[in-house]
Amino acid sequence: MLLKNKVKQMDPTELEEKLSQAVIIFRFITDKDVFNNFYLKLMTTRLLQDQSTSADAEGSIISKLKECCGVEYSSKLQRVYQDIRLSEELDGLFKNAVDMSIELTVKVISGSASPFGNVNCTFTIPEELGSGISSYQAFYINKHQGRKLTWVYAKSRGDIQYRCPNGKNFVFTASVFQMAIMLLFNRYDEMSIEDIQKNTDIKVELLVQILKIFLKVKLLLCVASTKDESELKATDVMKLNTNYKNKKLRININVPIKTVDKEDDERTHRQIDESRKFVIEAAIVRIMKMRKSLKHQELVGEVLNHIGAKFSPTVPMIKKGIEELIQREYLERDATTRDVLNYLA
Structure with a gap:
């Protein structure tokens, strides 16, 4: 929790002291390999989602773990940390070199250090996002001959604006899967779950859970025969809520999915x-x-x-x-x- 930016900002000296205390507790952990694997995943997520208190604090805890357990123990943590820092430099070069219609930020992590492995997810990227991805792919390959980029869509997110017919504009922070679904309603007034699945290629089990999030926040409405939204069927029809209301104009719907x-x-x-x-x-x-x-x-x-x-x-x-x-x-x-x-x- 000390390293999440939602935590009340501490004085750097106080934060450093708290991190040192945390490492003292860490020394008493028996299964340090379990801690390492889960910490790597949490740290990577913080850095990818810009949720970290500070890059310096992340680097400090890695140094403390290295001092405590050695170079091998902290090697993947260090690699991910360095990759993220290098990605920021590369991102600046990309934005100077390529004129984009959308704002795109890409963070590249070495496959050997990534805690996500080969995330097995099927997905068809929407045209609105595809051109940006293709541009970055060409830019990156030109910079690094012989390398290959694997896009981890399951860990990607973005901001998407909804110009609601009731006159209000909302900005949603959404997963790329959620963005793909929302973009479909630029072309269709209503869509069955089956048609949404065919257009996005998202696995049915995951798609249903994503749609339940939309239904919960009332951004999408179910207009088919299903009365119990917890039991969605492939034939159920979804439509965009054209009278969406929220006191907030910026809403985060990129929430964790249990499965x-x-x-x-x-x-x-x-x-x-x-x-x-x-x-x-x-x-x-x-x-x-x-x-x-x-x-x-x-x-x-x-x-x-x-x-x-x-x-x-x-x-x-x-x-x-x-x-x-x-x-x-x-x-x-x-x-x-x-x-x-x-x-x-």
Whole structure:
């Protein structure tokens, strides 16, 4: 919370003191790898959405984590932080070089450091946004030959103006998916959910949840037979609320979607499990390469000591790692003493 810009602004000295106190607490966390993965995701989101207290504060906490846990632990955090800073410079060059009809800001993060991985989402970018994306793509490739950009639309957002027929103008901060849906109503008075899906290519499960947000804020109205808006059907018809009212002229509808957050968390946990598997196996190989032969229980104990600073592996996790390495012929059971393991060079 200290690093979110919604938090009451602190004096830089006070903020630095609070961050130092937070790192003291961090030292007592057992599973530091779990913290690292989720912190990376939260930090990246703050930087992408311009929600950070300050770039200096983000850099300060990375330095403190590096001092506490080493370069390897903080490497992805540092990479994302640097990528975002470089993106700001690149964005300035792009805006000077290309005349755009819309304001476009792009932030580029190295795929190897991104906490979002290959976000599996289908989406057809609307024409109104497509030209800007194509322009940036051409600009970037010209600057960085051989690189490839993968657009993470699920983490993108923008401001879109609604000139309401009742005479009022509203500005909505919306996800790119929400923007694509709203832009459809420049061309159509009414659309079924099925037609919206065909035009945007957004997965049905996600689309329904996005539409429920529109219905909740009464920006879209359901005009079909469905009485219970919690049970939307593909044939239900949506129309823009031409008499939309709100005391605020700027409204944020880019709110978290539970299933998306759940999928993000599940993906993060899978990444942690996969990373732990490699850490355990690497520790076993390093220990056995040095010791050549060890009793099974002794090896388990040494692995626990070796990686205890990163996370607390369970004995079954270590045993599974040993079995996998036996199958891949890194280790073998001693022919005469079955509880002894030998390293195969």
